[in-house]
Amino acid sequence: MTEPVFSVNHLNVSYGGNLALKDVCLDIHPREITAIIGPSGCGKSTFIRCLNRMNDLVPGAQVEGQVMYHGEDIYGADIDPVTVRRRIGMVFQRPNPFPKSIYDNVAFGPRINGFKGDLDELVERSLRRAALWDEVKNKMRKSALALSGGQQQRLCIARAIAVEPDVILMDEPASALDPIATVRIEDLMQELKQEYSIVIVTHNMQQAARVSDKTAFLYTEVDEESMSRWGILVEYGPTGGIFTKPLDKRTEDYVSGRFG
Amino acid sequence: MSGARAMDARDGHLLSERPSRRRLWTDRIATGAMAAAVIIALLPVVLIFYYIIREGLAAMNWEFLTQAPPFSYRREGGGYVNGLIGTLMMVGIATVISVPLGILAAVYLVEYGGRNLLASLIRFFSDVMTGVPSVFVGLFVYTAFVVPYGFGALMGAAALSIIMMPIVVRSTEEMLKLVPQEIKNASYALGAAKWQTVLRIVLPSALPGITTGVLLAVARAAGETAPLILTALGSLTITTALVGEPISALPLAIFDGARTPFAAGQARAWAGAFELLAIVLVFTLLARVAASRSSISR
Numbered sequence: 335m336t337e338p339v340f341s342v343n344h345l346n347v348s349y350g351g352n353l354a355l356k357d358v359c360l361d362i363h364p365r366e367i368t369a370i371i372g373p374s375g376c377g378k379s380t381f382i383r384c385l386n387r388m389n390d391l392v393p394g395a396q397v398e399g400q401v402m403y404h405g406e407d408i409y410g411a412d413i414d415p416v417t418v419r420r421r422i423g424m425v426f427q428r429p430n431p432f433p434k435s436i437y438d439n440v441a442f443g444p445r446i447n448g449f450k451g452d453l454d455e456l457v458e459r460s461l462r463r464a465a466l467w468d469e470v471k472n473k474m475r476k477s478a479l480a481l482s483g484g485q486q487q488r489l490c491i492a493r494a495i496a497v498e499p500d501v502i503l504m505d506e507p508a509s510a511l512d513p514i515a516t517v518r519i520e521d522l523m524q525e526l527k528q529e530y531s532i533v534i535v536t537h538n539m540q541q542a543a544r545v546s547d548k549t550a551f552l553y554t555e556v557d558e559e560s561m562s563r564w565g566i567l568v569e570y571g572p573t574g575g576i577f578t579k580p581l582d583k584r585t586e587d588y589v590s591g592r593f594g
Numbered sequence: 595m596s597g598a599r600a601m602d603a604r605d606g607h608l609l610s611e612r613p614s615r616r617r618l619w620t621d622r623i624a625t626g627a628m629a630a631a632v633i634i635a636l637l638p639v640v641l642i643f644y645y646i647i648r649e650g651l652a653a654m655n656w657e658f659l660t661q662a663p664p665f666s667y668r669r670e671g672g673g674y675v676n677g678l679i680g681t682l683m684m685v686g687i688a689t690v691i692s693v694p695l696g697i698l699a700a701v702y703l704v705e706y707g708g709r710n711l712l713a714s715l716i717r718f719f720s721d722v723m724t725g726v727p728s729v730f731v732g733l734f735v736y737t738a739f740v741v742p743y744g745f746g747a748l749m750g751a752a753a754l755s756i757i758m759m760p761i762v763v764r765s766t767e768e769m770l771k772l773v774p775q776e777i778k779n780a781s782y783a784l785g786a787a788k789w790q791t792v793l794r795i796v797l798p799s800a801l802p803g804i805t806t807g808v809l810l811a812v813a814r815a816a817g818e819t820a821p822l823i824l825t826a827l828g829s830l831t832i833t834t835a836l837v838g839e840p841i842s843a844l845p846l847a848i849f850d851g852a853r854t855p856f857a858a859g860q861a862r863a864w865a866g867a868f869e870l871l872a873i874v875l876v877f878t879l880l881a882r883v884a885a886s887r888s889s890i891s892r
């Protein structure tokens with residue numbers, strides 16, 4: 335067994351005092367696709383945003399517990415979130431290209447990180463790896479906002495891999511796309527997993543079953559008395575097992591579509 | 595309800611029924627009232643433009659653009675080149691002072707200050723300052739700077755920059771607020787520090803809007819008269835001195851010429867008004883083009 339990329343220990347997240355995620359423990363392994371599934375509001379996005387400290391940007395968010403990244407706690411006192419995010423890239427739910435040219439979008443990360451080298455070559459390589467090069471090579475100076483939604487999302491992936499991260503986090507990367515664009519993104523993920531560790535949040539169970547190696551099922555726990563609710567990790571394991579022989583009743587109900 | 599609808603359908607009147615007479619007339623009257631309001635609101639603007647262009651063009655010539663006015667208002671000929679120089683100098687200096695400060699203050703308000711005490715104070719005083727009559731600003735500069743150092747271009751520029759600053763702050767703040775959080779997040783997720791995100795993403799994205807706000811401020815400053823009477827005073831000769839010497843400005847020269855009883859002086863004032871209008875228009879167009887070049891349009 336290889337060393338895990340992430341080792342999450344007893345992670346609790348709250349927003350303004352309201353618990354959102356309770357006591358999550360799991361290991362994420364390199365060069366695998368790990369899918370996070372679960373119903374709306376169960377804390378999937380909250381979880382993935384802990385892995386690159388994007389939750390720091392949400393006012394009132396508080397994170398307890400450990401997120402070990404190659405043996406180093408990314409919430410450690412001497413860790414700069416900016417450094418964390420340079421190693422751990424992220425692709426968001428809605429394509430969010432900068433209002434700049436296609437070239438400048440991809441070149442943004444390397445530029446701010448002080449990249450010294452052949453920027454043109456790096457941009458081309460990133461766009462090729464994101465399977466977008468052939469569609470945009472003749473309009474690199476055109477606005478990224480003129481691309482279609484699927485192209486924009488692949489551009490965002492190219493932008494994320496241009497800084498050569500170690501991990502790519504994807505927060506429902508295909509939920510705003512049509513089925514054809516979704517297939518392209520999924521194919522792309524299979525390509526990317528040769529070099530990167532990928533964590534994907536998805537609403538779509540078929541997608542999780544198709545693309546991922548491991549699946550984590552989060553579910554909402556409700557406290558009847560205070561009517562407060564938070565997410566817990568119900569089950570985590572190889573994707574095949576989660577979808578065919580789930581150990582927990584709630585997982586079985588969810589993946590078989592009985593609720594959620 | 596459903597019964598009535600079914601009955602209508604049976605009679606074949608579900609869609610072919612005509613709107614009632616009352617609704618038809620309400621619609622016509624409301625549309626007419628709105629059109630009338632638009633025309634009444636536009637009328638003064640159109641008339642102002644019409645008179646300035648008609649009277650201004652009649653008095654406009656090369657001499658007007660290149661000569662200082664004669665020492666007697668009664669005499670014909672001469673022009674407002676002294677006022678043009680003064681306006682360009684004072685508005686230019688005021689822009690150089692107020693725009694960087696105003697934009698930085700707005701960045702502080704949106705990205706750093708949030709709702710803290712300092713940010714609230716800046717917002718409050720910016721609002722108050724936009725409402726203060728500009729003659730008070732002139733009086734302040736008069737007591738603070740003109741009394742010890744005398745009239746001059748720098749004093750005029752100081753007054754104009756005080757007038758411009760709150761306009762720049764508030765309009766820039768509104769524009770920065772419109773930059774979507776999503777693209778800021780994208781920048782942070784790539785490992786950009788806050789200052790890099792502000793400098794490379796937030797400000798460029800908001801640039802066209804910021805430019806519009808700056809232009810409003812410049813146009814306002816270019817047309818200010820009252821504070822300049824107290825700080826630049828006005829002059830009939832050409833000067834480029836920053837301090838120690840009264841200096842003219844187009845609005846001052848227009849004010850001066852327009853209140854004389856002599857046709858020659860009034861004609862120069864019309865031409866000056868036309869010149870000021872043209873300058874503001876040209877600057878607006880130039881800045882718009884520059885802003886749209888440097889950012890990517892949708």
